[in-house]
Amino acid sequence: MAMHMATSAAPCAGRVLARLSRVNGAQRRTVAVRSARVPCRARQSARVSATATAEATAEASTESEPADLANTREVESVEGLRIVRSGSDGSDEFELEFLLRVKGLDEDVWVPAALVADDVKRDYEAKWWRVCREGNFEVVEQMLKGGGEALAAARDDDGRSALHYACGVGSEECVRAIIARGAEVDAKDKDSFTPLHIAAGYLHERIVETLVRSGANPELEDSTGRSPLDLVETLTINTPATTVTFARRSVLESIAKTLEQFVFEEVPPAAIKRSRVADDGSGETEYLVEWLDAFGDQWGKRRDVADDLVRDFENGLEYATVERAFEPPSRGKKRTGAKKNRGRLVAWADGAPPTWEP
Numbered sequence: 001m002a003m004h005m006a007t008s009a010a011p012c013a014g015r016v017l018a019r020l021s022r023v024n025g026a027q028r029r030t031v032a033v034r035s036a037r038v039p040c041r042a043r044q045s046a047r048v049s050a051t052a053t054a055e056a057t058a059e060a061s062t063e064s065e066p067a068d069l070a071n072t073r074e075v076e077s078v079e080g081l082r083i084v085r086s087g088s089d090g091s092d093e094f095e096l097e098f099l100l101r102v103k104g105l106d107e108d109v110w111v112p113a114a115l116v117a118d119d120v121k122r123d124y125e126a127k128w129w130r131v132c133r134e135g136n137f138e139v140v141e142q143m144l145k146g147g148g149e150a151l152a153a154a155r156d157d158d159g160r161s162a163l164h165y166a167c168g169v170g171s172e173e174c175v176r177a178i179i180a181r182g183a184e185v186d187a188k189d190k191d192s193f194t195p196l197h198i199a200a201g202y203l204h205e206r207i208v209e210t211l212v213r214s215g216a217n218p219e220l221e222d223s224t225g226r227s228p229l230d231l232v233e234t235l236t237i238n239t240p241a242t243t244v245t246f247a248r249r250s251v252l253e254s255i256a257k258t259l260e261q262f263v264f265e266e267v268p269p270a271a272i273k274r275s276r277v278a279d280d281g282s283g284e285t286e287y288l289v290e291w292l293d294a295f296g297d298q299w300g301k302r303r304d305v306a307d308d309l310v311r312d313f314e315n316g317l318e319y320a321t322v323e324r325a326f327e328p329p330s331r332g333k334k335r336t337g338a339k340k341n342r343g344r345l346v347a348w349a350d351g352a353p354p355t356w357e358p
Helices: 050-056 118-134 137-153 162-169 172-180 195-201 205-213 228-237 246-260 307-314
Strands: 073-085 094-102 109-112 269-277 285-291 298-301 322-326 344-348 355-357
Touching: 073 118, 073 137, 094 118, 094 137, 118 137, 118 162, 137 162, 137 172, 162 172, 162 195, 172 205, 195 205, 195 228, 205 246, 228 246, 269 307, 285 307
Parallel strands: none
Antiparallel strands: 073 094, 094 109, 269 285, 285 298, 322 344, 344 355
């Protein structure tokens, strides 16, 4: 059951469906967060029950005596948010905890989300979405330090993440900070728009490059079947070539070129003809690849060429098409000491001299 924090903030806020993408491991997926619903508290309240606070801080705040928490204390601010396992060891169940600054306590305390007043959670959430929409890097970075993983994974009612909003407003600093906290770069909103769709649509060229270099997939399609590249091409077609729109078209064309560099086609090669060291100063090996279709020979980076093809090239193996093969007639039983059969005589389609092949 998904944990959420209600809010009455701007339309692009709403409920945070704490979809904890990228929580465990490199290929992290959505993890549901278990959280029990609690009785409704007074909206004007900004307090945590003394009992809940005492239970949550029994270990973290040993200096505070239980008697000090006998009365309900006022929450001054939320300083952080984290994801914790809610079950026994090895459980895949998670929940959220808030780091609260409570009046009268010397240390901030971690409290389960279910025990925190709704208005405290609502204000914290509203602040997060607001600074993301504004591109306020200073506050975004500050909040990420306290709750980076959970905040980067959170979604609003429209399925949008903080990364969606940072890409829309064009804050490259915010984009990099949110990605660094484990944000899902290919997260889709309710219309299947990814952050890359948003950045490309708003012509934020540097952010487009940041996203694709961070692993964003430029071939993912939205609900209408358009990839980010399709979107850019449509915008280019709909932008007339005039002196007024020259700058806009130039940016669109530049973004299209960036996206095309990260769109790959699986094509069977015929062979590698030769290799060289790239002239870009990287020292990387490039290979001249011959294709089976009518496409011309092309230099490709090592990372883009199949391992078995490179291995065969380095071992001196040559690929060629057989035009005809001649099988020598059988001569009956083998004689002791007779010459071993040499295999088949092969005529090659490229005009190379025939050879005996096993």
